[in-house]
Amino acid sequence: MADKTHSISAEDREKLIKVAFEAKEGTYSPYSKFAVGAALLALDGHIIKGANIENASYGGTICAERTAIVKAVSEGVRRFKALAVVTNVPSSISPCGMCRQVLREFCSNDMDIFLVPGDYPRPLKENERPEQGYIEGGARKTNLAELLPDSFGPEHLELPRA
Numbered sequence: 329m330a331d332k333t334h335s336i337s338a339e340d341r342e343k344l345i346k347v348a349f350e351a352k353e354g355t356y357s358p359y360s361k362f363a364v365g366a367a368l369l370a371l372d373g374h375i376i377k378g379a380n381i382e383n384a385s386y387g388g389t390i391c392a393e394r395t396a397i398v399k400a401v402s403e404g405v406r407r408f409k410a411l412a413v414v415t416n417v418p419s420s421i422s423p424c425g426m427c428r429q430v431l432r433e434f435c436s437n438d439m440d441i442f443l444v445p446g447d448y449p450r451p452l453k454e455n456e457r458p459e460q461g462y463i464e465g466g467a468r469k470t471n472l473a474e475l476l477p478d479s480f481g482p483e484h485l486e487l488p489r490a
């Protein structure tokens with residue numbers, strides 16, 4: 329389960345999840361019909377929204393998480409406290425590998441990441457156990473240490489070359 333030391337408050341979490349649902353309205357997903365919204369809480373308290381933007385080439389699709397990160401960083405915001413990701417499906421969906429690596433560039437290993445089902449808030453299902461990070465309402469709390477262990481990051485490029 330995610331380390332609790334850097335957790336945001338329940339109030340901040342609920343706000344972030346609400347904004348992630350709003351962000352999902354920005355989806356352009358005519359091909360998959362799989363709408364995703366992301367909300368990134370910046371260190372200064374403001375929230376950046378992202379949605380998945382698909383492409384007729386399919387491969388040109390950009391996920392909601394990367395939309396949010398790229399919007400923030402391109403506006404000079406590089407430090408974050410939490411991320412919430414929501415979909416239209418009734419279980420929590422986990423970021424793709426490419427988004428995990430992009431998040432790794434700017435987010436700490438223990439930053440809160442909330443994976444939120446489309447029918448949030450609802451009671452936990454039988455397979456959604458608190459020891460796996462599931463919290464009240466059916467969201468799953470996790471972080472990059474769990475989602476991308478043993479990751480490659482900017483500090484490795486600082487190492488002396490043999």
Ligand SMILES: O=c1ccn([C@H]2C[C@H](O)[C@@H](CO)O2)c(=O)[nH]1
Binds near residue numbers: 364389391392413427
């Ligand atoms: O964590 C995820 C998983 C999928 N998608 C998008 C990409 C694509 O538009 C659609 C189906 O993969 O969902 C995201 O935005 N974030």
Ligand SMILES: [Zn+2]
Binds near residue numbers: 392393394423424426
């Ligand atoms: Zn992704």
